[in-house]
Amino acid sequence: MNDNTLHARAMALVDILLSVPDEIGIYEVYADVKFELGVTDDREIRHVALEIVREMLRRGARADFDCAASVKTYQPEKTVDEVMARIEREWDALEEPPTIGDICIFEWTPEAMEADRGKTSVV
Amino acid sequence: MVNLPPYAYWPWPRSGSPGYGLLDDGALPDAWPDGGTEPSSAWPFVPPAMAPSQPPRPDIQSRTVGFNLRPDPIPGFTVGSPSRETPGFRVGADGPPADAPPAWPNLAAFGLSGDDPASAALYSALGPSYIPPPRDRAREAVDQILRIYAGHGLDRLEREDSRRSGFGVTEPARFEPADYTRPAGGDGFNPQHVVPVNRPPPPPGDNSRAFPRPAPATPSRPAPAAPPPPRPPAEQPPPDTVGPAAAVDAAAQRRLTIYNTYREQLQALDPENPLLKLEQVPDVPIDHATVERYGNEIKRVVREKVDKTAEDLRARSVYEKRSSIRTIGGDADLRAEFDRLKVGGRRVYGQRGQYGVTDHGELYELPGGLRIGFRMARDTRTGVSRSLPTLDIMYPDRRNLRFHYNNER
Numbered sequence: 001m002n003d004n005t006l007h008a009r010a011m012a013l014v015d016i017l018l019s020v021p022d023e024i025g026i027y028e029v030y031a032d033v034k035f036e037l038g039v040t041d042d043r044e045i046r047h048v049a050l051e052i053v054r055e056m057l058r059r060g061a062r063a064d065f066d067c068a069a070s071v072k073t074y075q076p077e078k079t080v081d082e083v084m085a086r087i088e089r090e091w092d093a094l095e096e097p098p099t100i101g102d103i104c105i106f107e108w109t110p111e112a113m114e115a116d117r118g119k120t121s122v123v
Numbered sequence: 124m125v126n127l128p129p130y131a132y133w134p135w136p137r138s139g140s141p142g143y144g145l146l147d148d149g150a151l152p153d154a155w156p157d158g159g160t161e162p163s164s165a166w167p168f169v170p171p172a173m174a175p176s177q178p179p180r181p182d183i184q185s186r187t188v189g190f191n192l193r194p195d196p197i198p199g200f201t202v203g204s205p206s207r208e209t210p211g212f213r214v215g216a217d218g219p220p221a222d223a224p225p226a227w228p229n230l231a232a233f234g235l236s237g238d239d240p241a242s243a244a245l246y247s248a249l250g251p252s253y254i255p256p257p258r259d260r261a262r263e264a265v266d267q268i269l270r271i272y273a274g275h276g277l278d279r280l281e282r283e284d285s286r287r288s289g290f291g292v293t294e295p296a297r298f299e300p301a302d303y304t305r306p307a308g309g310d311g312f313n314p315q316h317v318v319p320v321n322r323p324p325p326p327p328g329d330n331s332r333a334f335p336r337p338a339p340a341t342p343s344r345p346a347p348a349a350p351p352p353p354r355p356p357a358e359q360p361p362p363d364t365v366g367p368a369a370a371v372d373a374a375a376q377r378r379l380t381i382y383n384t385y386r387e388q389l390q391a392l393d394p395e396n397p398l399l400k401l402e403q404v405p406d407v408p409i410d411h412a413t414v415e416r417y418g419n420e421i422k423r424v425v426r427e428k429v430d431k432t433a434e435d436l437r438a439r440s441v442y443e444k445r446s447s448i449r450t451i452g453g454d455a456d457l458r459a460e461f462d463r464l465k466v467g468g469r470r471v472y473g474q475r476g477q478y479g480v481t482d483h484g485e486l487y488e489l490p491g492g493l494r495i496g497f498r499m500a501r502d503t504r505t506g507v508s509r510s511l512p513t514l515d516i517m518y519p520d521r522r523n524l525r526f527h528y529n530n531e532r
Contacts, residue, residue, distance in 0.1 A: 016446050016510050017446070018449075019446055020446065020448065021503040021504050022448050022503055022527075023500060023501065023503060024448075025476075026521050027523070028447065028516070028525075030520055031517075031518075031521075031523050033446070033524050034524055035520070065475075066475060066476075083340040090334070099473070099494070099517070100473050100476070100478055100486065100494065100496060100515060100517060101473020101474045101475050101477075101478045101479055101486075102473070102474050102475075105476065106505055107501075109503050109504075109506075110501060110503065110504050122129055
């Protein structure tokens with residue numbers, strides 16, 4: 001699978017993940033890359049998963065590093081790059097692939113979904 | 124001279140020649156089994172219609188010696204009417220009367236119980252398929268018995284019979300089993316009077332002396348022309364893989380598997396229960412193969428249960444068809460499903476979030492690496508925290524599944 005094909009399939013996976021308002025754990029992104037896209041190398045899985053995460057953040061998903069707190073009241077990282085930097089830092093700290101409860105979850109609200117659709121229709 | 128009843132002995136003697144033997148063509152002769160003129164009650168399988176209607180033939184009566192080979196009645200054994208025109212049967216001047224029923228070997232006179240393989244072979248050959256008489260099978264069975272228990276075959280008897288007949292031997296040659304004594308008095312031999320000599324019982328599995336062996340060669344009894352053929356080595360029967368014994372073993376194995384599965388699950392739920400502890404026996408190594416086999420079976424059962432539950436929930440859920448996140452409503456009880464699936468698992472905690480140590484979510488790791496979690500998720504549509512019952516199923520080898528319960532969707 002070349003890079004272009006893999007990238008296209010990764011973007012399609014983003015569409016699936018963001019098809020309904022929900023919470024998405026980063027462990028679910030990891031599992032989807034591994035088992036849906038068929039990527040076997042751990043470094044490549046991480047690379048593709050982070051690519052998907054960045055796209056989700058770009059579309060408006062909010063990262064929640066502390067699930068007990070509301071995203072609206074607790075969002076120290078303001079930009080996508082800041083969020084990505086923390087995710088990569090915490091991923092590197094893990095000695096094994098992320099599982100449930102690790103790193104963060106992404107909140108995909110109806111408002112964010114509507115905003116994303118609006119941006120898509122304008123484009 | 125003891126006047127023995129006609130047809131009492133088998134093999135049937137030739138006409139004019141004393142002794143014993145088969146008919147000229149090797150067929151089994153006809154004879155009324157017990158020599159009576161009426162069917163014996165011990166012969167329930169002989170149709171009454173076959174009772175002889177003619178008196179015994181005197182030319183045979185005075186010279187007949189040999190063995191009465193009448194068998195004991197076999198329960199459930201039935202025989203039809205033998206055809207007198209069956210090829211291979213000698214009737215008339217060289218054989219028994221035409222209306223005599225077929226003879227049956229008295230295996231008890233040979234010390235056979237009727238349950239041994241040789242008797243079974245003979246019964247099989249002479250039994251239901253006796254009409255028309257399977258001459259070759261019967262001859263082969265008799266030959267086999269003689270070779271096993273007497274050390275020589277039927278051909279030897281035939282040779283001796285021919286020799287006596289051809290050289291005018293007047294003294295009838297009698298078969299003299301070594302372990303049987305002949306009662307004194309009289310010049311005839313009545314097999315009804317044979318008495319087994321007391322001897323120690325053979326060791327278990329030794330049936331070599333079940334049949335009396337012939338006496339050693341004497342001047343009156345020439346040595347056999349050839350040594351008896353060696354017995355074929357006993358072959359081990361193949362393992363029973365389809366019979367009742369195999370079914371019993373399979374059932375026991377299934378019970379053991381079920382027992383161990385439940386015991387393992389109970390141990391996981393209550394590890395400190397002394398009744399469920401497995402104590403290793405000193406100096407006895409662990410059977411790793413068995414442990415691994417049981418472990419794999421447990422993983423298979425757990426995976427099968429989870430897969431079946433997931434399929435059932437997916438069938439009742441609504442979702443974006445490509446998404447691994449499902450919403451289910453109606454009467455689904457995700458908590459009950461979780462409680463059922465977590466049996467046998469151990470509680471684990473997430474690093475953070477609702478499955479963290481300080482939060483309310485329950486996460487269990489099952490045998491095989493499956494993880495089952497139940498939590499009250501935040502409804503992203505309404506923003507209400509801990510409002511959606513959620514069942515998380517995390518597979519080690521495929522996409523995760525998540526079921527939200529929302530009756531309004």
